[in-house]
Amino acid sequence: MPGTSNSGTSNSGTSNYDLIIIGGGINGAGIARDAAGRGLKVLLCEQNDLASATSSASTKLIHGGLRYLEHYEFRLVREALTEREVLLGNAPHIIWPLRFVLPHRKDLRPAWMIRLGLFLYDHLGGRKKLPASKGISFASHVAGEPLREDVTKGFVYSDCWVDDARLVVLNAMDARECGAEILTRTKCVGAKQMDGQWNVTLRDADHDQDRVVTGKMLINAAGPWCADLIKPDGGAVQSKTKANIRLVKGSHIVVPKLFDHDYCYIFQNGDGRIVFAIPYENDFTLIGTTDVDFTGDPSTVKIDQDEVDYLCKLASGYFKKSVSTDDVVWTYSGVRPLYAGNGDGKNASKISRDYTLKLEANSDDAPALHVFGGKITTYRKLAEHALQIITDQLGHNDQPWTASAPLPGGDFPNASFDDAYDVFAKRYNWVPSAMLTRLLRLYGTRIETILGAANALSDLGACYGHDLYEAEVQYLIDQEWVRDLDDLIWRRSKLGLRLTDDQKAVLKKRLAGAQADKIAAE
Known part of the structure; x- marks a missing residue:
């Protein structure tokens, strides 16, 4: 591994670091892994458990984002499609291929538009391992059995499943094995510039004690807390960067399984959104997600009854067996910190899922990098792009390495x-x-x-x-x-x-x- 001995040791005895990363979601863990593997001294702090917020509340997909093509986000889709097969090779234990069934509804998108979108989806990312898309008739396809009789034809295409929370943990484990210090239940309660470096105060929840560490560069990867962290009035981090973040809640429901095959469904809705129905933990079906603007503390997020009703109604419009609130055995919700740019007036589902990296640097102060937005599929590329900025700022010349490196346990x-x-x-x-x-x-x-x-x-x-x-x-x-x-x-x-x-x-x-x-x- 570049720049390290993979010894499993950490920097727990030191207080001086190259990078101090705030946030133990997928972006923070991915950056920590990449940076530690290049020989940088890294500390990551997370106020709760790893992946305790947005990064464990996804739809569990490594996907290009078929619907993003309608918004002309070709760069994001291409990068995500390319990453599918990279990540599939790096973590074949927690990531595996899925086939998705898209029933066609004439009153929504025309068939020619879907065929064109799937053609682009098949070819934008240089697909090698995953099978191509095709049209199907539900009269002769197993995926048609649980669907209503008025749904007669559709399309099949490929994407991948991921255990999202474990993806975070495996990145953190690899970072630790490359020498990074990973601190959970440790909150950043203050970060300010002093003598050309960052002085960061960390509070350990177990002992209610503070520890002061210093770093050459600070990384704000706090997810839905990234804007609060740098607020001019009351933010823990001294910063001049404006975070134009829009918080959007996504919720999922889990019900007893609705079908006996391994295909997944992607359902269109009249409001322009799509919802997935995916085989889950052998005996269940996962249905989601919603897109609802959110205000308040992200740690208290939970599903609303309106969201449950929305998902049940949409699924019941496609399946022969209706889905009701009484069928729901578990729910989960997360808050996506989407970078709004100038799109504040857009519908929540139309705000880009792309990521934005904002560097805050001048000749007198230590630099900071703020991570806004992003999706789990592109976390590794986000980390590589972050490291381009980080190594330039710190004068550290090294090369990307994670594309061909299995995550812990993935060396099948x-x-x-x-x-x-x-x-x-x-x-x-x-x-x-x-x-x-x-x-x-x-x-x-x-x-x-x-x-x-x-x-x-x-x-x-x-x-x-x-x-x-x-x-x-x-x-x-x-x-x-x-x-x-x-x-x-x-x-x-x-x-x-x-x-x-x-x-x-x-x-x-x-x-x-x-x-x-x-x-x-x-």
Whole structure:
């Protein structure tokens, strides 16, 4: 890896850094990984858990954004389409191909427009691994079975699925293994210029203690808090940059599965929006997302009944089986910090999902870089573009490296999940197939650390329900910054859909005990 020894050490004993990154979402973690891999001394602080806000609330897709073509965002679509296959090769455990079905409605977009859009979608990004689009008749296609009879034909195209929260964690793990210091539950409460560098005050939530560190450059990757962080009156960071950010809420619902195949659906609506219906965690269907302007504290965001009704009504307009509020087993919402530019008057769904990097620098002060907008698919390219600016400012001459570097656990033979499964199924033939698939999807080759020298399930310690054993819980505490229940059952996994309330209570007590022991030891 360029500029580092991949030793797993960190800079935890120092207080002087090249980069101080505020925000543990996908953009902050991606920049930390890229920078640490180039030999820069990096500290990343996150006020809550990694991926605890927007980066765990996406539709879980690595995609070009088919609808962005209507807004002529060809650069964004091309970059995103190219990244699909790069990321698929880097993280085949948490990213895999999907086929999407787009039912045609004559009253919305004409067939020729969809065909043209799909042709561009197939060719803009230099597609190599994923199959091309095609037209289908629902009378003879499995995807037609759950649809209403008046929906007769449509189109199929390719994109990819991603476990979004794990993508963040894996980037943070790789950053740490390249030498970065990753601090969760640590809030930036002040950052000001002093003697040509940044003096940053960090507050540790566990001990309610402040620590002052210095850095040559500050990165504001605080997501929906990026504008509040630099407000002239009351922002924690001393800054002259204006953040023209528009907060847009996106919500999703999860219901018992509505179909028995692996295809996904992309549904058009009369308001110009689209909504996805995607197979989720084997037994469920994920439906989303909405686009609603948001004001208030992003940490308190939640779905409104109007959003639930909107998603249920739209899905019921396509599926034979109607979807109602009573079917909803889980919901989640996130706030997208979209860079509005001069588009304040636009409908929320029409604001660009592209990213903007704003450099704040002059000859007297240490530079700062503010990250606005972006989408999970292009996080790696955003990080590369950020590093072009960062290395220029710091006089650090290095080359991009992440395009060909697997994320932790993603070093599968031939970048193939099936090949990896065959290898590990032989090695751990005592692990039930469903459990092995789940572990391999979450951790990839890192399951070797979890399963170790075990020869039976009983060797993995206590079972907390479903197929969650103590060995996995301890791994998550030791290696993945897990502290509380939501970290484990909603971000590192989706076991919250499986565990009973009693099982969750036992697990919560286990995690609280581990955290108390950690604080006492410090």
